[in-house]
Every structure is written in C-alpha cells, then in structure tokens.
Amino acid sequence: MSRRVTAPCAVFSLIVALTGCSGHVSIPGDDEGLRALGPEEAAEAARARAAAPIDADSVRARIAALPPDRDLLAPGHGEARLYLLDSLAALGLRPELVPFTWPGAPTADLANIVLRWRGRAEDSPILIVSAHYDSVPLTPGADDNGSGCAVLLELARRFSQRRFGLELRLVWFDAEEDGLIGSGTWVRALPEAERRRILGVINLETLGYTDRRPGSQRMPEGTRALFDPGDRGDFLLVLGNLDSRELAGAVQKAMEPEQGEAFRSLMYSLIPGAGWLLPDSRRSDHAVFWDQGVHAVMLTDTANLRSRHYHAPTDTLETLDLPFLAAGARGVERAVLSLAEPLDG
Numbered sequence: 018m019s020r021r022v023t024a025p026c027a028v029f030s031l032i033v034a035l036t037g038c039s040g041h042v043s044i045p046g047d048d049e050g051l052r053a054l055g056p057e058e059a060a061e062a063a064r065a066r067a068a069a070p071i072d073a074d075s076v077r078a079r080i081a082a083l084p085p086d087r088d089l090l091a092p093g094h095g096e097a098r099l100y101l102l103d104s105l106a107a108l109g110l111r112p113e114l115v116p117f118t119w120p121g122a123p124t125a126d127l128a129n130i131v132l133r134w135r136g137r138a139e140d141s142p143i144l145i146v147s148a149h150y151d152s153v154p155l156t157p158g159a160d161d162n163g164s165g166c167a168v169l170l171e172l173a174r175r176f177s178q179r180r181f182g183l184e185l186r187l188v189w190f191d192a193e194e195d196g197l198i199g200s201g202t203w204v205r206a207l208p209e210a211e212r213r214r215i216l217g218v219i220n221l222e223t224l225g226y227t228d229r230r231p232g233s234q235r236m237p238e239g240t241r242a243l244f245d246p247g248d249r250g251d252f253l254l255v256l257g258n259l260d261s262r263e264l265a266g267a268v269q270k271a272m273e274p275e276q277g278e279a280f281r282s283l284m285y286s287l288i289p290g291a292g293w294l295l296p297d298s299r300r301s302d303h304a305v306f307w308d309q310g311v312h313a314v315m316l317t318d319t320a321n322l323r324s325r326h327y328h329a330p331t332d333t334l335e336t337l338d339l340p341f342l343a344a345g346a347r348g349v350e351r352a353v354l355s356l357a358e359p360l361d362g
C-alpha cells in the first residue's frame with residue numbers, strides 16, 4: 018500500500034513449496050527433487066502438491082520465506098525476486114521477468130514478474146491477479162505486501178496443474194511503494210488490443226491484519242456516511258470503482274463460502290471514475306488500471322486505517338491473523354475459478 022497518491026503518468030513522482038505447507042503431503046518441492054523421480058511419479062507428486070488446500074500453515078510458510086526489507090535499493094529487494102522466481106520454478110512454472118527502468122531510481126534493478134496461463138484462443142479475455150513485492154525501507158513488510166505475494170504464490174501452486182478458457186495472468190509488480198511505478202509502466206507498455214482484452218484485475222494489497230476490538234477500524238474523513246463497515250477491523254474490503262461494480266460483485270459473491278467466524282468480506286464499489294474524489298482509494302496498483310478504463314478491484318485489510326504496524330519495523334509475521342489471510346486466499350481462488358472458466362476439474 019503506497020503512502021502517496023500519484024497522478025496517472027507520474028513517472029517521476031517456498032523452496033518452501035510444500036515444506037511446512039499444511040503437512041498434508043510430503044513430496045520433493047524442487048525441480049531437482051522431481052527430476053529424481055520417474056515421469057509418472059513426478060506427475061503424481063505435482064498433482065498432490067497442487068491438491069493441498071491453502072491454509073494458515075501454507076501462507077505462513079510463504080511469508081516466513083520472503084526476504085524482509087524489499088526497498089528498491091536494499092538487498093532484500095533482489096533476494097525477494099529470486100525467492101519468487103525459485104518458488105515458481107519449484108512448481109514447474111515458467112514466469113516471465115519484465116525489466117524496466119525508472120528515472121527516480123536509475124541504479125535500481127527493477128522488474129515485474131508475469132506468470133501466464135494461455136486461454137483457449139489467442140484473443141481470449143484476460144483475468145489478472147496482482148500483488149506488489151517491494152516494500153518501504155526497514156520493514157519486514159509481512160502484511161504490506163508479503164501477504165499479497167504469499168497469496169499469489171499459493172494461487173500459482175493451486176493452479177499449477179490447471180488450464181483455463183480465459184487467459185490468466187498472475188503478476189508480481191515492482192516499485193509500488195514509490196508511486197505505482199511497476200504497474201504503471203507495465204500497463205502503459207501493453208499494446209492497445211491486449212489492454213482491451215483485460216476482463217478485470219484483482220489486486221491483492223495488504224490482506225492479513227485484523228483487530229477485532231471495538232473502535233479499531235478507522236475510515237477516511239467523511240466516508241462513513243457513504244459506507245459504514247462498523248468499527249471493528251475484522252473484514253477484508255473489496256474495493257472497486259463504479260465501472261468495476263460487476264467485477265467487485267462477482268469477487269464478493271465467490272468469497273461467500275469462506276464467510277464465518279474467522280473471516281468476512283465487505284464490498285464497496287461506488288467510487289466514481291478513477292478514484293480522484295477519494296484519494297485513499299488509489300493507493301495501490303489497481304489505480305493505474307482505472308486510469309486506462311480497465312475494470313479493477315483492490316482487496317485489502319485497509320492497512321493504516323486499522324494497523325499501527327503499517328510501514329513500520331513491526332510489520333511482522335507474528336502480528337498477522339493467518340486463518341483470516343488463508344480464508345481470504347481461498348476466497349480469491351474461488352473468485353478466479355468462477356471467472357476464468359477452468360477447463361478441467
């Protein structure tokens with residue numbers, strides 16, 4: 018979650034794959050391990066790995082393994098990228114690294130990571146699920162945005178053996194905290210025809226913190242008259258603009274089976290245009306898609322409106338509500354399955 022709200026073109030401005038993951042199965046988690054098996058055993062092991070449901074242990078393992086302090090010039094930034102690439106390779110997946118430069122940090126090594134499932138046709142609609150992997154300096158960034166990165170990795174694992182009618186892309190964006198730089202660069206570089214194929218974007222931003230005490234949830238000045246989620250910080254917000262209302266509704270509906278004591282989600286999707294009347298609504302990568310007229314929603318625990326650990330050295334794994342995060346992750350999985358036309362299973 019970015020502190021700053023930036024103008025649309027403000028260019029200046031596990032090999033833990035399954036170790037510790039649920040404990041449901043015990044299989045080699047890396048390519049080398051799979052290579053040691055015969056082809057049939059390897060295929061069976063890959064199926065078993067994908068079959069294990071997302072739970073609190075599996076998301077914990079992902080966040081625990083993600084290097085901390087992922088500021089653009091910190092060692093953790095490059096280490097986190099390697100961790101993501103290694104984790105995907107261990108799942109037998111082949112992501113594309115999309116490097117870019119930014120004059121605001123000319124010496125930084127910047128790149129988005131794009132993992133793609135081709136649809137049934139070359140011009141199939143595209144569904145994107147995204148999360149940023151950078152952080153502000155000197156924070157573990159467990160919630161912001163280790164939580165989103167972990168959920169995206171878990172989706173990659175769950176979908177590693179599937180095919181879809183739509184084209185599915187999981188994207189780990191870089192340089193979000195500096196003003197949505199990675200996502201903005203990426204979306205503006207897309208050919209117009211490809212951009213028009215985007216059915217929707219589900220942006221995962223800071224998903225794992227709750228505070229269930231009365232009075233724990235704050236709201237941006239003057240917004241409770243429009244949307245009052247109550248005063249407890251115990252929900253995941255599905256936030257969309259007016260144009261994205263149908264997408265937000267579909268995501269919210271798909272999450273319904275996960276609603277319960279540990280988890281609830283609320284939807285607010287009445288923001289006009291690209292969100293300039295409510296600048297807090299633009300503080301993550303979905304906003305650059307709104308700028309292009311693309312339907313996009315942000316899923317978030319509302320960050321600093323609830324958590325005192327926002328952008329602080331105390332944004333640690335230990336502060337997160339892992340059953341809540343896991344339920345949200347399964348909810349996103351359900352949303353993708355409801356939207357992307359799975360072809361098998």
Ligand SMILES: [Zn+2]
Nearest residue numbers: 018019161194
């Ligand atoms: Zn942030």
